Amino acid sequence: MQERIREDSTGAILFDAAVSPQVDADWFVPEAWRERGALRQQAGGRGGVAIIDTPAGECVLRHYRRGGLVASWMGDRYLWTGADRTRSFSEFRLLGLIASLGLPGPQAVACRYQRSGLFYTADLITRRIAHALTLAECLAAGRLDSEMAELVGALVARFHRAGICHADLNAHNVLVTSDELYLIDFDRGRQRTPAEAWQQANLLRLRRSLVKLGAAAQDQAAFEEQLWKPLVYRYERTLSA
Incomplete structure (x- = not known):
């Protein structure tokens, strides 16, 4: 994995440059893919996931959402404790470790967090496992x-x-x-x-x-x-x- 990070005033994008040399904020916006005719919604997980046709191939875009009672008042927000401890960065790097160990998991493509005060929201993009x-x-x-x-x-x-x-x-x-x-x-x-x-x-x-x-x-x-x-x-x- 060739980690690259793009930071801006609201958050950061972490991506694998070996999979895609460039990832921008639009990659995490389902409507941006819909406008290109490259979005296919599929149920699954909390709130569902989006199947997107990216320059890196067919991928799964997942927005992190809370479950249980806490979801009623926190929604999709998580407490900010640092970039490396965000749900998205942690899972992205764990998937990189899994791949390095030769274990069968999804291939990490990119992730991001967007911070607002004490909280953040997060997204993850992985390669879709076809015909599964x-x-x-x-x-x-x-x-x-x-x-x-x-x-x-x-x-x-x-x-x-x-x-x-x-x-x-x-x-x-x-x-x-x-x-x-x-x-x-x-x-x-x-x-x-x-x-x-x-x-x-x-x-x-x-x-x-x-x-x-x-x-x-x-x-x-x-x-x-x-x-x-x-x-x-x-x-x-x-x-x-």
Whole structure:
């Protein structure tokens, strides 16, 4: 990654010059892409994401938004504690680390923050992973079987072995393509010393997500034997490899 930073009176843009030698403020404005006929909206995440056709290829533009009760009074604003601690800069750099480790995550293209007094807003642009379904979509379509569950277990273990902690490991943040699985959305993620406590907490979060989406609704025993046990088996084997 070739980091470049452009600063102005309201904030800064951080981008990978190896992907795009120039990124300006319009890159983070959906309407600017719409005017060029280069915007395709797609649901997902808080408030959705925008699919944009950029000079660097098809990308995903995501605006950071809060969830839960705090969203009702903070909206999309975050407390300013320094540029390097913004949600966008932190995730951008974590994605760079993930890429350097050879792990399958989104490729970071650019990010920015805009500051206003004690608060800031933020955006992130990543390369779109083409022809992918989320694990949640695979489950809904009846495509999640023991083989895929094992692949998911191996995927999570690869990240855990490198100390990459995903803050919101759920079935919507696992992408499945014909030849690879990916983890996406590393907001609040970080690299940690590998430890069983946080690794198991990550796994249990994924399990709760699958159960919430109905993976065990028809037959709890079948979920355990056909999905969860294969996932954990492959996870443990990969983690200790």
